[in-house]
Amino acid sequence: MKKDITSRNDIILLVNTFYDKVKEDPEIGPFFKEVMKVSWDKHLLVMYDFWDNAIFYSGTYAGNPLKKHQHLHSLSALTADKFTTWVNLFTSTVDELFEGEKATLAKQRAQNIATVMQIKILDQGKD
Ligand code: HEM
Known part of the structure; x- marks a missing residue:
């Protein structure tokens, strides 16, 4: 049986993995490598927190996070498919x-935040 997430070290392992x-993902990877040119050391520290x-x-x-992803979406479209891929990977x-x-809880939080982000980001400009 696997263990539960019980410490910051577990979070670090989860986030790194x-x-x-x-x-490596062809759909999501480019947002980090090309669209934002993310500094991984910094991004990973933010994600542990x-x-x-x-x-x-x-x-x-x-x-x-919503503001960051709204900006990201303005540079390169974040689609429903991409959110699905992100949630599946997580x-x-x-x-x-x-x-x-x-x-x-971690999986629920990821799914819930992804859903809210999609509603707020992808519905923009519809009205
Ligand atoms: C298609 C889906 C997604 C893509 C392509 C994506 C991509 C990115 C990128 C490129 C950044 C770095 C932005 C920057 O440094 O300015 C970022 C930051 C972040 N992402 Fe995502 N993301 C996605 C979905 C999500 C979801 C569903 C969550 C939450 C569960 C999430 C949580 C975060 C957080 C917390 C940050 C850091 C924001 C900060 O700097 O305070 N992302 N994301």
């Missing part, structure tokens, strides 16, 4: 490494 997949906060309510993240990474209450 997920972004190793993201980097984000997930630490999302799973353990640690108060480590106070950014505005979910399969969690399932590969962990199981338990926090693992389930």
Whole structure:
């Protein structure tokens, strides 16, 4: 049986494994490599803090992901398919490494945030 996510070290393993997949993904990878030219050291630190906060309510993240992704979408379109790929990659990474209450919470948080982002970003300009 796999263990649950119980520490910041587990978050670091989850985030590193997920972004190793993201980097290689033909649909999502280019947003990091080409559209934003992300500095991985910095991005990964932000993501450890984000997930630490999302799973353990640690108060480590106070950014505005929606604003960042709205900007990203203005540079290169974020489509529903791309969000589905992102969520599938995240979910399969969690399932590969962990199981338990926090693992389930992480997957729910990812899905919920992806849904809200899509509604706010992809519906813009429809009215
Ligand atoms: C198609 C889906 C997605 C793509 C292509 C994508 C891409 C990116 C990129 C390129 C950045 C770096 C932006 C920058 O440095 O300015 C970023 C940041 C971030 N992403 Fe995503 N993302 C996606 C979905 C999501 C989802 C669903 C979540 C949450 C569950 C998420 C959470 C974050 C967070 C927290 C940051 C850091 C924001 C900050 O700097 O404070 N992303 N994303």
